[in-house]
Amino acid sequence: MSVGLNASILRAPRTGIGHYLAELVAALSVSGELQVNLFTGFGWQSELPAAPLPGYSRWAGLAKRWVPNAYRVRRWIEQKRFEDGLRRQPVDLYHEPSLWPFEFDGPMVMTLHDLTHVHYPYTQPADRLVEIERHAARGVERAQRILVDSQFIGDEVCRYYGVPAERVVVAPLGCAARFHPRTAEQLAPRLQALDLRPGGYLLCVGTLEPRKNLQLALRAYERLPAALRQQYPLVIAGMPGWRPEQLAAPLRRALAGGQVRLLGYQDDTSLAELLAGARLLLFPSLYEGFGLPVLEAMASGTPVILSGSSALPEVAGEAGFYIDPQDDRACAEAIRLLIEDQAHWQRLREAGVLRAQEFSWERCAAITASVYKQAVGC
Template sequence: MHIGFDISQTGSSKAGCGYFAHALIKAMIELAPEHRYSLFPSFGDFYFDSMMPILNPYSGREVHYGPRHLTRETARVFWTGAGAEASLGKPEIIHANNFWCPTQLASSRLIYTFYDMSFAVEPAWTTETNRVSCFDGVFRSVMAADWVVAISEASRTQYLSVFPHFPEDRIRVIYPCSRFADSSAVGKRPKALDDVPAGSYWLNVGTIEPRKNQRRLVEAYASYLALGGAPMPLVLAGGKGWLMEDFQKHLVELGVEAHVMMIGYVSDDELIWLYRNCYANLYPSLFEGFGLPVLEGMQFGAATLASNTTSIPEVAGDAAILIAPEDTEGWAQAMLRLAGNRLERDQLSAAALKQAGRFDWKRSAEALLQLYEEALASPKRRMAT
């Protein structure tokens, strides 16, 4: 089988979408090295990283790279042109992973990864440019995709609720998994936490942006401290996103700026240490296609408090305390209870390890390879009757 696979978001600054594509292609190459893999450093013009694939980790006897484009404009011209499919060698499968979706494929089976439509649920969670571009890609998938891969049952349900005419039997749930292969890794303490004892801080991982709900989290943390909660610092690990320019001012107004540590983007080794040594991992996100920080924290035994909405209960199972993301006081009370009950915290940690074991990249890659086989055995959707 000749598989064309979008790796455009798997560079050094990858986030959730990039980790999904990165781990799946690595697992497929390992499981099925006999296939021919054409990896696309650029895919469309919505997401563009001119450094791809200079620092790319993929290797294999039948692994090749598609065209590398140095500008967004040259990428756009190539990927929207009528000759793109032929120029790529007419792969039997073309898998889109970055929201952008081609519509001109005549013979290749188009597989489209659908993450979520949070951008359409609440306009305040993102920018107008991102919202329009993401919706354009998802809308194109409804017209052109032969199969859709949803990253959770919640995402699948959302896709079909917005686009009820898409055939239900052509959308398949394939779960992401942790990026970390070694669950015994101890990681590396971030320098910013040199003076913070292990096991004595709250942790939140994710880009600082409205959808991740850090504004309410720090309000809950302020309430927790006011109620007499142990003064463990709150560590926010993640880069600064959009629409949060006044976040530092908000910390000052709440009087918690001295207790909140914003340590920015961290390395994988540092993230492992943070998960393994936090008192608890807090994930109050308002909307998630999957919620990778919940699973990754559980892999390293982090006791978890998380939102009870969208896909997060699928990931957390019975191994976390689930709270409505808008319930600031509920979060404060849950933190207060857990801080005063080490036994419950340790029980959550043990349950987290067990829950994390239910997700495995090998199983996900096997499911995706099977979907490819089914796609090749089926007519292209636009020709189906």
């Protein structure tokens, strides 16, 4: 079976969906049963792009600012390229891993990772939100099968779009091999360059946007005794998101104190080492369709303090330290406990490593391949 996959998101630095796509394609290729063709936005190819397109984020930002109806113009151009390639090399099935499926006259599978555009529309530019709503609804209507990362999102898709449950399939995400426990000696070169010590900092990971609830993390951190903040800086790793001005004032105050550090986007290797070296991951997100950093932290031997909401309990299970994402006092108490109570920290560390072993990209790929066969047979 030949499958066409929209891989245009890999032009940008990889975040959640980009990692999903890259790991899924690699796992699907192992069996040799599928021929996967990737649409990059410019054309079709069989190999994953080795790196993001240089300067893509900057040029994309300029286009959005200066080109009228930039999203629609780009989409029209890409649709033509998409169709031209398929005329030369047809595929049996089209898989759209995001919210913007192309027009395709054949069986289609769509992955819906979350419904952020429904619950948090203010996290998207207005013109982009219009296009998301239009393309997503049309894609859900056309798709023979809809893949979701969690049962939580599956239930949301059924309720919001009125999709029959038999069309929705849960394919939990996996964890790349680079996420694993590491010794202090293994971590020393990377962390020393950042003036950090193994086990001596707290970590937040995620795009800097309101949904990730960084404000709560900052307020909770400010509640810690000065001596603990001096010993355990709060390190934030993530790309700027939409409407960063909502975080500007709290971040400026936190950064001015010198105990909160903003690292920006981290490549795969750097992030894996940062996760393995942290005392804990603080992940108070208000809404997640899965929460990949939670799984990656657990696999790295790092306990996680996280919200007990949306899909996060499906990922962390009993290995997570759950908090109310609105309660900064309880969050501060949880941080302090995992710093000061070594036995409790060790129990969560061991439970997290075991929990992470229940997830794999091989399993995700096997479920996905099965869904492909179902969709073609519809």
